[in-house]
Amino acid sequence: MDDITDDNTTDDTDDNTDDTDDNTDDTDDNTDDTDDNTDDNITDDNTSRYDFFKVDIPDVLNTESLSENDKYINFKSINKRYDDEDWMKIEGWYNELNFYSKVFQYFGEVIKDKEGMFGWWIILISSFSSFITLVSLEPFSLSEEHNAQYNWWKSVLLAFLSLGTTLIAAWVKKKGYMIRIQIIDKRINRLEKFLGKIDYQLRLVPYNKRDDYFNFIAEMRDEYTELSIYTNILRPAEFTYTVYLITRFNSPMVRNTWPWYDTKTKEPRRAFAQNIINTYKRQYSIISRLCPCEPNIDEYNPLLNDIKDEVKRNYS
Numbered sequence: 001m002d003d004i005t006d007d008n009t010t011d012d013t014d015d016n017t018d019d020t021d022d023n024t025d026d027t028d029d030n031t032d033d034t035d036d037n038t039d040d041n042i043t044d045d046n047t048s049r050y051d052f053f054k055v056d057i058p059d060v061l062n063t064e065s066l067s068e069n070d071k072y073i074n075f076k077s078i079n080k081r082y083d084d085e086d087w088m089k090i091e092g093w094y095n096e097l098n099f100y101s102k103v104f105q106y107f108g109e110v111i112k113d114k115e116g117m118f119g120w121w122i123i124l125i126s127s128f129s130s131f132i133t134l135v136s137l138e139p140f141s142l143s144e145e146h147n148a149q150y151n152w153w154k155s156v157l158l159a160f161l162s163l164g165t166t167l168i169a170a171w172v173k174k175k176g177y178m179i180r181i182q183i184i185d186k187r188i189n190r191l192e193k194f195l196g197k198i199d200y201q202l203r204l205v206p207y208n209k210r211d212d213y214f215n216f217i218a219e220m221r222d223e224y225t226e227l228s229i230y231t232n233i234l235r236p237a238e239f240t241y242t243v244y245l246i247t248r249f250n251s252p253m254v255r256n257t258w259p260w261y262d263t264k265t266k267e268p269r270r271a272f273a274q275n276i277i278n279t280y281k282r283q284y285s286i287i288s289r290l291c292p293c294e295p296n297i298d299e300y301n302p303l304l305n306d307i308k309d310e311v312k313r314n315y316s
Contacts (some may be wrong), residue, residue, distance in 0.1 A: 086213040093224055094198045095258040100230055101191040102254055107234060107242040108184040115177035118168050125168075129161045182231060191227055194220070204236050210270070244280040 008057075139152060172178075197220070201210055230239065246254055254260050261268050 008214055069244065087210070090213070090216070091202065093264075094202065095193060095263060097191055097198075097224070097227055099258055100228070102246060102257060103186060103230075103234070103239060103242050104188050104191065105182050106246050106250065107238060108181060110242065110245070111175075111177050111184075112181055114175075115172065115181065118172050120176075122165055122168055125161050125165045129158055129165070132158060132161075165195060180233070187227070187233060188221075194223060194227055238242065240276075240280065244276055247276045 111295075132154060137147070142150065201216065234242070247260065251260070255264070256266055259269060259272060
């Protein structure tokens with residue numbers, strides 16, 4: 001019996017010792033798990049700071065691992081709309097009206113400069129007339145003959161200055177600079193608003209959230225028709241002159257804009273620009289009128305000659 005008791009006691013002691021070791025191991029494991037969790041929490045906190053700046057790309061758009069053929073097939077399968085080809089016509093609307101907007105903007109600046117110049121001349125002439133009127137030679141002892149001559153020349157000069165002021169004011173009124181400036185400013189505002197609506201649909205609205213094409217043109221067609229008419233504001237000669245000014249002196253401001261650029265390839269249309277510049281120079285420049293050695297204007301007429309190859313050689 002004693003041996004059995006001793007054996008039981010010994011076994012119990014060993015079991016307790018093993019349990020204690022197991023508990024110790026469990027405690028260590030828990031400690032390690034706590035450390036791992038702490039590290040994970042710290043990592044998660046650090047990572048979450050940058051999650052805001054990350055953009056998750058949908059699998060349907062993630063084409064980095066696709067071949068060129070797969071990319072094409074994948075693109076064609078994304079939200080294909082039934083009115084895609086029709087919306088290309090809206091891009092035509094945008095290009096045409098954007099062209100008119102550029103022309104109106106530059107022509108408006110031209111007539112504003114002219115109106116400001118004529119207004120400044122009127123101010124200068126009026127100020128000079130007032131100065132001459134107020135100048136008196138009474139403190140100087142002039143003879144009656146000299147005084148009479150002075151008064152005569154003074155009256156003649158004032159008459160010419162008054163005539164000049166009247167003619168300039170009449171010319172400004174005849175040209176209707178102020179009225180035209182107001183009309184052009186209003187037209188530019190309408191064009192910018194209309195272009196903004198188109199640009200919103202073409203670039204900002206998600207592809208599958210665009211308005212229905214037929215509903216869009218039904219809403220916009222009347223306004224488009226009004227905005228596409230420019231002859232009631234600009235004469236053809238003024239339109240051509242403005243396009244010439246933009247092409248020759250302000251080309252950086254119309255980058256990637258039709259008709260100066262091909263909107264698909266983003267390449268400049270040098271033949272178009274060369275035609276505009278040379279045709280206008282041969283028609284209106286004084287040197288071209290006086291110098292017989294200047295080429296004939298027909299050489300730069302795109303309806304009569306193809307200068308595309310020549311332009312390529314000059315700019316290659």
